Amino acid sequence: MTSDAQVIDEQAVAEYLRDHRDFFAHNLWLLPDLYLPHEAGGAISLVERQVAMLRAQNETLKTQLEELLAVARENDRLNTQLHQLTLLLMECRGLEGLMTLITSRLRRDYSADVAALHLMAPPRDESLAGRDEFVRDLAALREPFQHLLSTGRPFCGRLREEQRALLFGEQADAVGSGVVLPLGKEGGIGLLAIGSGDTHRFVPGGDVVFLTRMAQVIAAALGPHLRLTEA
Known part of the structure; x- marks a missing residue:
């Protein structure tokens, strides 16, 4: 059953945790007892969910880095070509x-x-x-x-x-x-x-x-x- 009081309490808890990000660092005993729904069914612990999120974020950052490196390599190739062309044009009379x-x-x-x-x-x-x-x-x-x-x-x-x-x-x-x-x-x-x-x-x-x-x-x-x- 969800009441207005429960909603307010949930909001208060969320705001408190947002303002006190080190809460679980001082209350480690709570972590094993916290579980979140999993997309595949069942439940996983908060720590497992955090690890999964960090892995996903890491994969996203890795992809973005690879894309940036590819652009940098292409720009380097184009600049080298332009430099070589410039030298050849200067030599041509x-x-x-x-x-x-x-x-x-x-x-x-x-x-x-x-x-x-x-x-x-x-x-x-x-x-x-x-x-x-x-x-x-x-x-x-x-x-x-x-x-x-x-x-x-x-x-x-x-x-x-x-x-x-x-x-x-x-x-x-x-x-x-x-x-x-x-x-x-x-x-x-x-x-x-x-x-x-x-x-x-x-x-x-x-x-x-x-x-x-x-x-x-x-x-x-x-x-x-x-x-x-x-x-």
Whole structure:
């Protein structure tokens, strides 16, 4: 039978124990006589319940620690890749070599199937103007990527058919997911695209901070070789 007086007494006991956390330390004789319902039936002692709770908490903390360590290892790997790419870009003197290095390196580092560079600014070396990397129809490329260019934020995920065709040409149908990086302010230098046949390889919510830094490094390497429009 539960009465108002009993409820009040239970509340008072609970508050007392909360305010006197060392109560059982001074009354150890009570512990063996205290039992709590168990999910599997029967009863367990208070000490057993505390041990079970601590084990559960320990498993949760262990899982969280493993997740943090995995993130730290991935961040370390990405930073190492970016550092190595930066060194290679610094060593590369000509635009032709830079363009080849960028696409080949990103295919390797990202285990991607295709990487494509689309430059919207003409080269200072006019002999390179005929290369496929230089965009002929700027409006046609800009229109499907207006939001990306205006925000300057990298894109990760599945691309629309029109976008895939513009970025990857004949290989568009084989691309299930991709990353698109705007290079320079509002994409003034161009776009860099990485594609994979795996639809789950690049998903929304990728490491945008890392991708933004990589885009900045690549843009800084390409800029001196291009005729950029002054803001």
